[in-house]
Amino acid sequence: MEGRIKDYTTTVLILESITDGVFILNSDGRIEYANKSSLDLLGAEFDEVKGKFIDEFLVDSTELNRPGVSEDEEECPSLLEKLRNGIFRNIECYLVNKQNVTPVLVTFNPIKSKKGEVEYIIVIVNDISDIKAMEKELKKSQVIAVSRDRLRALGELTVGLIHQISHPLNAMHLRLDMLKSRLKEKGKISTDKLLPCIKDIDNMINKMVNIINSMRLFAQQTEDNVLEIVNIQEVIENVVSMFMYELKNLDIELIVEHRKDIPYILANPLLIEQVLINLVSNARDAFIYNPKKREKDRRIKIRTGVNPGKWVEIYVEDNAGGIDRSVLDRIWEPFFTTKEIDRNSGIGLTMCKNIIDSLGGNIKVGVRDGEGTIFKVILPIEQKSETQELRNLIEIFHRG
Structure with missing residues (x-):
């Protein structure tokens, strides 16, 4: 008996010294133990949390920002529901108590009996505020x-x-x-x-x-990143109107090929516009600073495509000779540029990629040797659930 008590004491001392928060729940999800780190994160005493459901303090990150759920709307699954569905590790949540709201990463470890029934649940909470x-x-x-x-x-x-x-x-x-x-x-x-x-x-x-x-x-x-209904054709026309005179003076023809079946998408039009401005600017500069620049028949083309129900595509292509294939893998790196240092900071394409990533899309580059460069921007038609978005991204990467 003394040996068992000693083992328990040692275990508690170890748990109390751990910098991550640790909760021990019974099979119903009620708190039976909370170490010092978890109580510090909550700003609470043990008596305030003992016997209460963990869901009272751990809130899914998707739930915290919801303005409320109507009677007709399906409730978000609770953390314990996720646990029952087999989701155990690295769940991003908020630890909430009164005025304290702390972003955390949570791992559930169910402890089962010999019969395979859950007796206890150990919850490890890692503060990710920094x-x-x-x-x-x-x-x-x-x-x-x-x-x-x-x-x-x-x-x-x-x-x-x-x-x-x-x-x-x-x-x-x-x-x-x-x-x-x-x-x-x-x-x-x-x-x-x-x-x-x-x-x-x-x-x-x-x-x-x-x-x-x-x-x-x-x-x-x-x-x-405020989302609204966006007409891609209008965004392209805005960009075209900005460059029309300048490109005409440079003897560069700007061609736009619109498809009639391009749907409206849910996105941020100003961010998409920023990306297209960067891509058209790069195409223009390719004619100006490319040592193998052509003097006649200089073209920049913007065209669109669509994968019905999934995403739209915007292509920006030129016939300015193309990017050297040896540097293709580096063009997305911050501060990498093929232009003179005093002409460009080298963050344009990096910013383009960050913007398109933030909108749940993808951007790719291709080269036609000796001919020119083509950028392909892929944007989802609407913002879907994380699971559906992941499936879309996988398909984008395989088919893009």
Whole structure:
């Protein structure tokens, strides 16, 4: 008997010295023991948790952020339900008590009797607050990098914007001069001659409004990945309007091939726009800085594709000679660039990949030797459950 008590005492001392939180539950999921680390994380005394269900303190990360469940909505499975379904390890949860909310990684270890029945459940809780804080800081730094990219791109596109607006303004000025001249000469103008001029001026005003709206949308900053219904065709048109004048001056033809069956998707349009701007900018620079650049028949093409019910595809391709295959595996690395150091920070493609990953998609690159480069962006049509999203990603990687 003394030996057993000594064994128990040693076991408790060991459990109390462990830096991870440890709970011992009975078969019903009620707490029978909690070590010092777990109580510190909860900010509670043992008497406050003894005999209570673990679900009162451990909340699934998907449940904590839910605004509430309606009567018609299916309840999320509890942690114990997950345990019964065979999910034992590395479950991301929150340890909650009063004002204390701590992100944790949880492992369940059921202790069974000789008959195979669960007698006790050992729950090990690992505090991941530091990891979550680092992830948040990383996200902030990525947002700042996106913002800097946007500001730099805005500066580069300002001249193009001025030229795009100056053309319709000059045309309007000519139309108005013509109307004033006719008024001076004849004192009045027939409706048949006046209406076409008014229509032309109205079209030019609409064109300037569209140009300005495209730039305004691009300039908006967004820190959170806010999802909304997105028309991919409109996003592409916004990007095209930003580059149209600049590429024309560089004698680069910008071709857009739209498919009529492209569905709307659930995503963040500004982030998708940022990716396409980076890809078109890279294609443009390939013509300018590629030592083997071609002088004629220079093309950048944007086209779309679809896998019905699953994802949409956006292709950005050029005929600027292509990327050297020896560096293809490195183009996603931060600060890697094939351009002159003072021309590029080397974070554009890294940021593109991070953005597309955050939207649950994928981005790939291909090279046609001596011809050009093609980037393929794959985006899910809607945000699904983690299981379905994983299946989609597996299919994307195998078929992409």
